[in-house]
Amino acid sequence: MTTHHEEELAQEFKRRGLSRREMLQIGVRLGLSGAAMAAVLAACGQAPQQPGAGAAPTAPPATEPTPVSLFDPEEGNSGWPTNAIPDPTERVEISVAHSWDAVFFERQKQFDALFMQRHPNIVVKAENTPFGEYRQKYVAQAAGNALPDIMYCQFSWAQEFIKNGLFRPLDDYIAKEKDFNLQDFTLQSLVSYQRDGKLWGIPYDEGPANLYYNKDIFDAAGIPYPDETWDLEKLKEVALKLTQGEGPNKIFGLGELPSLGDSLVAPPYLMPFGAQYLREPREDECLINQPEAVAALEWWQELRDKGAVPSPADLQNVAWPAFQFGKIAMTMQGSWATPPIRAGAKFNWDIAMWPRGPKAHVTFSAGSAYMITRDSKNPDAAWIYLNEYLSTAGQSYMWGITGRGSPARLSAWPSYLNSKFAPPGAKYVEQAMRTIASHDIIDQPTGPQVTQAAGPIWDLVVAGQLSVREACDQVFAAVDPIIAINRA
């Protein structure tokens, strides 16, 4: 007996015309049990076979498994840039550290295979590490001077890693490449990777936070969907209206509220009210106890007081983002939340721009980059890889066509907007990026200490044991000594 999910998977396999071998490979990658896989194959009309049974006598001998993916390997395989750096004359190996989910890593392997076809003397060895372990793993490797040639780097670590000399500056390479065009990158995407007048990493994505909303909850309440006319007052009003029910069936109007333990808090929650957390970009002064910052946080606090956002208890044991489970009417999330929402949501949803505030219309944007490390044995080959990987063609191939979203290059956005995998409101992601996205987020090396110091204080506000004003004063007292080093 097949479950609903198994039937869905079987339908998808049939639609793509996959072979039994390919289905089995995908099943293994998805971690399906033998019984579940058998059910899927049965639903596809293909019973699982015993090894050797039913093999056609004329079938060719088994070779290496063919790459299978949800994405077409050849789609977007064109338009690669020229390289000013010549290919190595002998075979060299470059190691590249990624942090992808298992499904998207398949796309990575497709890219690498195509790259190695174009550059037969460069062997790409991809390493994939879960995000939660990534930073520790590679800092430990840095201690042993054993970093890979190229590594992924999130915005929040970049300045610390650059400051500690983990990466090589890329300006000289960029200057040699006539096709590179640094102006093609969104301004926000470059901020975290510049230091001392040099560029140390090439961003691959930079996504804005948007308002995701559950259309079914809006329809049930007879409330029109969010649009360009919305401001934060309207957001609050609708969030309160949509909050209803009790216990497990409760619907929350909004998914989250600002926390001073969050490095992304300022643009969407404080800057619309003319306030700021730390003075950006140097982060050398704490502004959280200024009257406008306190007033902004008190304004948001009303939603918590009226039960319109889930409590920490409500979010215990709930996978991120909680919006995907259908009990939250609206949530503010970065564009990278789209894949899990698309995979998990069993309701109609869409995206709108984050509403304007009384003083400004702002949301945050954040992203990640790839760097060539100081320990690279083959920096020239690493640059050739990076130049193609993060070119318009590369970004389209990896993040545009796949609907992953928010490529750092403006020229790669059309491939995202036209992707069959992009969410319906993808145009608002681009619009937000072009018009209201701010990278005034906490990204200096002192960032983790700032958020770790402020977070526990803000916990007391969430628990109702400290007023917003008191918390802001305490956060200032805790944070100011930490960021004193940035004033030097």
Place this chain on the structure above:
Amino acid sequence: MGGGFDRLSPRPSRWTRQAGASTGSALVHPTTVQVRFGHCENGHDHDFTVAGGCMAIQQQIEQPAARPMGKPKLGKLARREEREFYLFISLWIIGFILFDAGPILASFVISFTNWSMMTPPNWTGLQNYQRLIADPLFYTAMWNSLYFGIGSVGFGLIISFLLALLLNQKVLGISVFRTIFYLPSVVSGIAVAILWIMILHQDFGLINTVLSWFGIKGPGWLVQPQWAKPALILMSLWGAGGSMVIYLAGLQSVPQHLYEAASIDGAGPWMKFWNVTVPMMSPVIFYNLIVGFIASLQGFVLVLIMTNGGPANATLMFGLYIYRVAFQFFQMGYASALAWILLVVIMVITALQFLGAKYWVFYEGETVR
């Protein structure tokens, strides 16, 4: 009530005093793990032996004068066995030096440096140790760890002892009950954490549901700062099965004739428990106290998963703080200094426990103090 009962404390009673003279029996499993607890006042060595469910309190009354002086001459077979012994143990010794002793010594040196792991360390002398004196989170983490240690070990000792007493009864299906009570202690830490997050859930958790039957609105166990540490202590009782098995083994080795002697003298169940069982079990209680307290001070994984030190640092245990400083702030020098301070604290507490032990731990065969 018969006369001669020691009513004030579980000190050795006259029955247990007799035991030392009359019982030299020891239940020793071929594969035993011995934990040496030192000397009694008479200079006797005492070993506490735990072995696959069999435990014995083994007294070795050694006669120094009888010990052979110098290395005895070994025969051919003995020399071969000696070589094989060193050959087999060498793998462990090499592993210990490379993966334990080396890093331990390295961390001591690192504690005098400023090291981010990304650049070479700089020697800073005692700066890291001076810094922790002024670090409020150092005191928060230390207080949280001690609170949790005292709470979890205190309740754990009592609960596991009571469970062992219950499961030491001769009733039908007792093996099944023992298995059931022991099972939770073999469940992996991650699974335990997830399970207890659900059990302690404010709205849907089992505990608050039961409390609601009595009209009590349960707290937000893991989300309210004042309840987070008690919640973790409550959760720690889940693993009481491990200590329970050790107690159970100890209970089964208490000589029956002590109870018989107490019964003849008119002792009731409580007197037998207080004057026979508890003194005879005191080395086991002491063992569980030492091991449990050290483990609780080093507690890390469950806290990381369940609360990550929150809310409001209410569950920021010392181990978690070291991890945070080391792998989130990359201040390896300071983290190493914290780790060494933790070691010193554990050693001091353990030493105090040993000092206190002579007032309440009774070793079979000891003379009365």
